[in-house]
Amino acid sequence: MSRSDVLVDAEWVASNLDAPALVLVEVDEDVSAYDKGHIRGAVKIDWKTELQDPVRRDFVDKTGFEELLSAKGIANDDLVILYGGNNNWFAAYAYWYFKLYGHENVKLLDGGRKKWELDSRELVTDVPSRPATGYKAKDQDLTIRSFRDEVVDSIGSKGLIDVRSPDEFSGKLLAPAHLPQEQAQRAGHVPTARSIPWSKAANDDGTFKSDDELRKIYGDAGVDLNKPIIAYCRIGERSSHTWFALRELLGLPDVKNYDGSWTEYGSLVGVPIELGDPK
Amino acid sequence: MTQGCAAPAQTASLPATVDLSNEAVIQGTVTREGAPVSSAYARLLDSTGEFTAEVVTGDEGVFRFFAADGDWTVRVLAAGGVSIDSTVTAKTGEVAALAVAI
Incomplete structure (x- = not known):
């Protein structure tokens, strides 16, 4: 595996914002960060309200993950680029989560939101609308x-x-x-x-x-x-x-x-x- | 539900739920030509220079840490390659205040 299989830099993302079958996903605990401005085309995932079971301390189950990704308009063969605040803590957490449920094509934006902001790159407030998909997750990969x-x-x-x-x-x-x-x-x-x-x-x-x-x-x-x-x-x-x-x-x-x-x-x-x- | 790792809102006044007598607070503001700077990054480094925490300044340019007694460094990062270090001593029951002009 090489670094480019799992990580992309800000320049690459800026040049590929309109690429087909690519979904940018911002993962923050602080959802107001996304609402104040995000990379154009990015959808939001809230690690707590969307990735965690609302009652037990555990993740949403496989069906819950399928429903979440379907609703976000993410398809099984989409390339998902994750980024977020806190030095990508929660983006890395979501990356691990996508791998846990068997999503093949997922990468992190190196430096996340911080690097993007420190580079003074464009942030927008428009929320994209993506048509729903019929996402199918695999069983959790407990080797990770x-x-x-x-x-x-x-x-x-x-x-x-x-x-x-x-x-x-x-x-x-x-x-x-x-x-x-x-x-x-x-x-x-x-x-x-x-x-x-x-x-x-x-x-x-x-x-x-x-x-x-x-x-x-x-x-x-x-x-x-x-x-x-x-x-x-x-x-x-x-x-x-x-x-x-x-x-x-x-x-x-x-x-x-x-x-x-x-x-x-x-x-x-x-x-x-x-x-x-x-x- | 386990509390996450997101910082509380970076406001000028201490959150009402915080009991200052148990906390060694380091707090400051980031300004550019006298105006508060939001979306600057404040990193808290311990006495060995090791990273301990980071927050993003809010609309009032404020950052705040709940540290422990001792000497700390706050490194402020902002767009344009800004990186400024300030040293500060924290003490339980007190707010150690910093003003960082970039």
Whole structure:
């Protein structure tokens, strides 16, 4: 797999806005970002109200995903280009989600909304209307999704990567520093997890670092790239970003995202937790 | 429902739900020729220079972080290649204020 199979740059998107069978999708938690301005032709997906089950903590099921993509006017053979704010956190999360349900042709816009804005490229407020499709999803590809029991069993064997900020890893903070800190779960990290913040994989403008830089970052941090790897964060979206870097950019065969992440793990009764700075 | 990772609205006044006595707030405004700049990016770096958080300024040019006690750097990015670093010390129960002119 090469980088161009999974990532496009802003210039490419600007030149291909009117290409047939191409759908731009902005994925933000903050839907007002899309409403204030988005790339021309882009549709919006809200990660929480549209990708999450409204009752249980889980994703929409296969039928729900089919209904969502059909309503958005996305067909099975469309090339989907995902982008978003927060350095593409939620776009990477949606990318992982599209792969989970078997969409073949999906790529990320490198740098996401931030790079697009810092380049002073055009944003519009017109909302496109796309005719509905009859989208068919596949069963979830569980080779890229990890659950809590596997994480506990992986302590000391598989490579665990904690992609939160160093202060969340050590237990000093319970959430990213743009959020209030009162949370229900215990602080700390999964024992044996390496602390490699998601941001190590990205430049200031939100674009991904080169393959050589990525290999060096994870290698220097003591991650054996030949072993199975599980990435986690607080709710599973920053770890999607790292999952993308490892599996899609570096092409590692066995990388999973633990979407339960710290809000689940830190609430479990009886599981081991470690505190303190990275060793 | 698990709270997501989106920042609360970046407004000049602290959200009513936040109890300042438990938070070490770093807050500031980004201005260009005295006028607030929206859609600038403020990145919070810890004392080792590691990325900790990022928010986009709102209509009032405001950014806000809930940090921990200690020394931090705020890096403001904006269109035109702007990148300005400011250092700040945060303390629980206080709002450390910054003004960044670009």
